[in-house]
Amino acid sequence: MNCNKINLKEGINLHIINTNKFKTNLLAVFLTMPLNRENVTKNALIPMVLRRGSSKLANIEQINNKLDEMYGADFNCGVDKTGDNYILKFYMESINNNFLPEQENILEESMKVLLDIVFNPLTENNGFKNEYVESEKENLKQIILGKIDNKSRYAYDRCIEEMYKGKPFGLYKYGYVEDLEGINAKNLYEYYKKMISECKIDIFISGEVDNSSKEILESNENIKNTKERQPIYNKKSEKADNVEQERVIEEKMDVSQGKLIIGLEVEKNDKGSKYSALVYNAILGGTPTSKMFQNVREKAHLAYVASSNYIRHKNNIFIRCGIEIADYQKALDLIKVQIEDMKKGDFTEDDIKNAKSSIISTIKSIPEEQDSEIMYYFGQEISEHKMEYSEYEQNIQNVQKQDIINIANSIKTNTIYFLTSNN
Amino acid sequence: MQIIENSKVKEKLYIEKLENGLTVMIIPKNNIAKKYIIWATHFGSIDNHFIVPKTGEEVKIPDGVAHFLEHKMFEQRNGTNSLDTLSAIGVDANAYTTNDHTAYLYEATDNFYEALDEFMDYVQNPYFTDENVEKEKGIISQEIKMYEDYPEWQVYLNAIKCMYKENPVRIDIAGTVESISEITPQTLYNCCDTFYNLANMAMVICGDFVPEEILEEVKKRIIKNENGGEIKRIYTPIETEINEKEKVVKMDVNNPLFTIGYLDSPTSENIVKKHIAIQILLEMICGKSSELYRNLYSEGLLLNELQLDYEFTGNYAHVLITGQSKEPRKVIDKFKNEVEKIKKDGIDEEIFIRTKKKIYGRYVMDYNSVSDIARMFLSDYFKGINSFDYLEEYNQVTKEFVTQILNEIFQEEKMVISIVESR
Numbered sequence: 001m002n003c004n005k006i007n008l009k010e011g012i013n014l015h016i017i018n019t020n021k022f023k024t025n026l027l028a029v030f031l032t033m034p035l036n037r038e039n040v041t042k043n044a045l046i047p048m049v050l051r052r053g054s055s056k057l058a059n060i061e062q063i064n065n066k067l068d069e070m071y072g073a074d075f076n077c078g079v080d081k082t083g084d085n086y087i088l089k090f091y092m093e094s095i096n097n098n099f100l101p102e103q104e105n106i107l108e109e110s111m112k113v114l115l116d117i118v119f120n121p122l123t124e125n126n127g128f129k130n131e132y133v134e135s136e137k138e139n140l141k142q143i144i145l146g147k148i149d150n151k152s153r154y155a156y157d158r159c160i161e162e163m164y165k166g167k168p169f170g171l172y173k174y175g176y177v178e179d180l181e182g183i184n185a186k187n188l189y190e191y192y193k194k195m196i197s198e199c200k201i202d203i204f205i206s207g208e209v210d211n212s213s214k215e216i217l218e219s220n221e222n223i224k225n226t227k228e229r230q231p232i233y234n235k236k237s238e239k240a241d242n243v244e245q246e247r248v249i250e251e252k253m254d255v256s257q258g259k260l261i262i263g264l265e266v267e268k269n270d271k272g273s274k275y276s277a278l279v280y281n282a283i284l285g286g287t288p289t290s291k292m293f294q295n296v297r298e299k300a301h302l303a304y305v306a307s308s309n310y311i312r313h314k315n316n317i318f319i320r321c322g323i324e325i326a327d328y329q330k331a332l333d334l335i336k337v338q339i340e341d342m343k344k345g346d347f348t349e350d351d352i353k354n355a356k357s358s359i360i361s362t363i364k365s366i367p368e369e370q371d372s373e374i375m376y377y378f379g380q381e382i383s384e385h386k387m388e389y390s391e392y393e394q395n396i397q398n399v400q401k402q403d404i405i406n407i408a409n410s411i412k413t414n415t416i417y418f419l420t421s422n423n
Numbered sequence: 424m425q426i427i428e429n430s431k432v433k434e435k436l437y438i439e440k441l442e443n444g445l446t447v448m449i450i451p452k453n454n455i456a457k458k459y460i461i462w463a464t465h466f467g468s469i470d471n472h473f474i475v476p477k478t479g480e481e482v483k484i485p486d487g488v489a490h491f492l493e494h495k496m497f498e499q500r501n502g503t504n505s506l507d508t509l510s511a512i513g514v515d516a517n518a519y520t521t522n523d524h525t526a527y528l529y530e531a532t533d534n535f536y537e538a539l540d541e542f543m544d545y546v547q548n549p550y551f552t553d554e555n556v557e558k559e560k561g562i563i564s565q566e567i568k569m570y571e572d573y574p575e576w577q578v579y580l581n582a583i584k585c586m587y588k589e590n591p592v593r594i595d596i597a598g599t600v601e602s603i604s605e606i607t608p609q610t611l612y613n614c615c616d617t618f619y620n621l622a623n624m625a626m627v628i629c630g631d632f633v634p635e636e637i638l639e640e641v642k643k644r645i646i647k648n649e650n651g652g653e654i655k656r657i658y659t660p661i662e663t664e665i666n667e668k669e670k671v672v673k674m675d676v677n678n679p680l681f682t683i684g685y686l687d688s689p690t691s692e693n694i695v696k697k698h699i700a701i702q703i704l705l706e707m708i709c710g711k712s713s714e715l716y717r718n719l720y721s722e723g724l725l726l727n728e729l730q731l732d733y734e735f736t737g738n739y740a741h742v743l744i745t746g747q748s749k750e751p752r753k754v755i756d757k758f759k760n761e762v763e764k765i766k767k768d769g770i771d772e773e774i775f776i777r778t779k780k781k782i783y784g785r786y787v788m789d790y791n792s793v794s795d796i797a798r799m800f801l802s803d804y805f806k807g808i809n810s811f812d813y814l815e816e817y818n819q820v821t822k823e824f825v826t827q828i829l830n831e832i833f834q835e836e837k838m839v840i841s842i843v844e845s846r
Contacts, residue, residue: 021455023790064712068777072784099787138723145677151572254675257568288510301561304569322569357513364532368457
């Protein structure tokens with residue numbers, strides 16, 4: 001096992017990935033909780049408030065000065081949806097002690113600072129610092145409204161939103177402006193205390209580290225003070241609404257290019273079908289030899305971006321295309337032909353071989369990047385299914401043509417979303 | 424082969440200039456599964472006026488040819504496309520065009536040598552027809568339109584246009600829908616003959632290789648061994664005055680974007696030292712740990728940290744500071760005041776030392792992945808720089824030198840402003 005999982009307390013796990021491929025150590029703390037309408041905005045706001053100051057480093061300047069002293073250690077945080085769970089992510093990347101000009105132990109120091117930011121926030125009057133909460137509410141508002149700034153991303157988010165209307169996965173990960181008014185320093189802190197005592201906690205360390213980091217962590221005050229728990233999070237996820245006829249959504253904005261997104265629902269969902277779906281996606285739109293790239297881009301010249309991606313946790317495929325607005329019907333018809341051809345089994349053994357070798361090379365590349373490797377093991381942690389790279393590769397190799405055809409025939413187009421221009 | 428060793432990051436660079444003029448750089452990395460190769464010609468969007476060596480004819484080419492050529496190089500005489508061929512054997516191939524070079528690359532965990540056959544063959548064998556050139560115009564038009572919808576790209580390009588009146592750096596790398604319509608197979612062949620000669624090219628290889636062996640493998644695959652000699656490029660005169668003070672456009676964005684640019688004079692002397700000094704200065708003035716950043720952030724005037732860049736070739740050089748703010752003008756004013764204040768009060772010793780530490784850490788982090796390493800050595804090579812120099816010259820950058828650079832570059836009359844406002 002490349003990744004050594006150590007249970008620190010019930011609901012709190014440490015995962016040590018010992019690798020000598022990098023000049024840096026990467027630490028990550030992931031807090032996992034159910035994704036729901038009630039808490040999504042508060043959850044999005046929490047990392048923004050936490051990064052403003054801890055009880056030891058009370059403001060951004062102090063935190064950043066400290067990081068600069070540690071040869072530019074890089075702190076980062078963000079939020080993500082994984083299936084129907086909401087994940088708060090906190091990262092600290094720092095130079096491995098072997099590459100420092102002087103003898104220092106930056107790893108230990110990095111852990112301290114990171115855990116302090118997450119578990120030991122700056123408080124006043126039994127709440128977060130009011131100034132931080134108020135200014136971050138305004139920032140979050142701008143981020144939520146700024147959803148339109150990246151048009152390709154916006155179209156993709158909107159398609160998911162329409163497909164999962166009223167369901168957890170359809171929520172916008174940064175939340176909703178109307179929730180902000182009701183949030184204050186006190187109730188947010190109350191919520192934080194409850195959340196941090198119930199969520200699933202996973203701590204990752206990747207780098208040239210040994211099990212001594214376990215002791216360092218166990219002796220850390222913040223870990224000592226964090227109680228064991230039966231973590232609350234979703235192990236299953238809600239499917240998109242069944243639709244008889246695909247939904248077509250059109251929205252207008254000031255764009256030069258139309259952005260077409262098609263959300264597909266893979267109905268087949270048994271053991272092994274995720275691997276077949278991955279191969280299906282690679283043939284449909286995952287590689288330069290795929291049907292989308294070859295037929296929509298190379299042969300019909302309708303697009304520069306013509307691809308698809310598979311979301312494993314939701315069993316969905318999203319087709320993405322940037323096209324001339326007048327070409328909408330032409331492009332849509334052509335894409336539908338690709339989906340139909342997949343159903344008829346109109347692809348070759350070579351296509352399957354190409355798709356597999358592309359996926360396998362992606363698998364082999366996972367340990368070449370610290371964050372991808374962490375995300376690989378975290379994904380397994382959430383789905384409670386341990387699998388080494390070799391087994392993953394074998395599962396891909398085992399996919400047969402008939403498996404892919406079966407997937408193709410279980411696929412239903414759910415939502416067609418088109419972002420078009422005002423005129 | 425010449426061997427250059429760096430003790431700080433514990434890496435070695437093997438460098439060889441072949442008789443045909445091609446420069447090959449190899450950075451061996453043990454324990455790494457991913458192999459990366461990048462091969463580039465010193466031909467980018469700014470090289471639009473030159474003398475064709477074969478005929479002695481002086482030509483001016485339409486905007487966007489280097490990028491167009493990048494798309495078309497994959498096309499083979501036998502009707503295959505090398506991108507497909509490479510993708511089919513599971514290697515991840517790509518290409519990109521910058522202002523001063525065009526690069527072809529792939530990364531592989533398996534089948535590296537099989538891929539090398541195809542890779543080196545297609546870069547040396549152009550095949551253009553009326554038909555294949557025509558069809559690419561539709562695809563690239565969509566690429567251009569995609570960029571038109573990116574506010575980040577618009578704010579950047581407008582800042583460049585403010586600084587330069589004639590320098591071709593102000594041209595969009597991909598050209599315009601109109602300019603690419605003029606491109607013919609002959610245009611492409613002329614450029615290929617001129618710029619795709621080995622003496623104008625460089626190759627960087629990074630991964631688990633024995634340098635002597637991989638060098639032999641490369642040599643074996645070279646088809647035409649002649650040295651094409653010096654290329655005569657006709658450049659516009661170096662610009663010392665800004666073109667216009669500011670450019671403001673409106674787009675469908677929630678948060679306005681802004682870029683502050685400072686026109687600088689290109690130098691060949693002490694360029695690495697100067698670049699390090701500029702990075703230190705930018706961090707000190709408005710980086711994440713600066714007082715200015717803390718103030719702007721607490722006042723809600725900045726959503727996120729600023730992006731700080733210094734771009735340069737032998738013909739242009741400029742500093743760029745980019746960010747998002749609901750009130751860009753206020754940020755710009757405060758930025759200007761801060762620059763004047765630092766000029767007046769001098770550079771704080773403690774902050775200087777701390778910032779230097781941070782910059783050092785960032786240089787070490789650059790050596791984390793084979794792709795980052797190869798791309799860095801390549802783009803530095805075309806600027807006449809060996810990337811290790813940043814780690815070597817870092818210690819020679821003194822407070823006095825940084826002060827001198829501060830006064831040289833950050834001058835009000837050399838400053839331009841580009842803003843993308845909300846509609």
